[in-house]
Amino acid sequence: MSNQLQAKPIHILLADDDEDDRYLTREAFHQHFPVSKMSFVEDGEELMEFLCFTGRYANASHNLPELILLDLNMPRKDGREALREIKASDQLRHIPVVVLTTSDAKDDIETSYYNGANSFITKPSTFQRLSEVTKAIGQYWFNVVTICEHEVEG
DSSP: OOSOOOSSOOEEEEEOSOHHHHHHHHHHHHHHOTTOEEEEESSHHHHHHHHHTOGGGTTOOOOOOSEEEEOSOOSSSOHHHHHHHHHHOTTTTTSOEEEEESOOOHHHHHHHHHTTOSEEEEOOSSHHHHHHHHHHHHHIIIIISOOOOOOOOO
């Protein structure tokens, strides 16, 4: 059986201020889901601009992602605040949000789920483990569950 699992191209949006983490996560996903598209934002303000087609993304023609990977600890607007905004929005709440962060604090876990996170994962410390985690994320969200396809005009 091939390591390539997805049946269709998927669009993942990674919100993380750490350049190395963005690179490693992209590489890990690409190993298992080579036709996936990844977009990147560096903080919660940019994340909301991307999702709402405002600010630097006002004239963008991208599609909304099928999955958001969200770091909690980012500058300007952190992931906690962005998660609350996403899940409060009628246009965005359908997008699954997986918190992928260095935190393993009980309060962060509870608050993330309370605010609508679909999953909470503490970032692995090795690339091999990150590869395993991204494979599991992709298998679950794109090969097991049915995701709501919601068209939003940008």
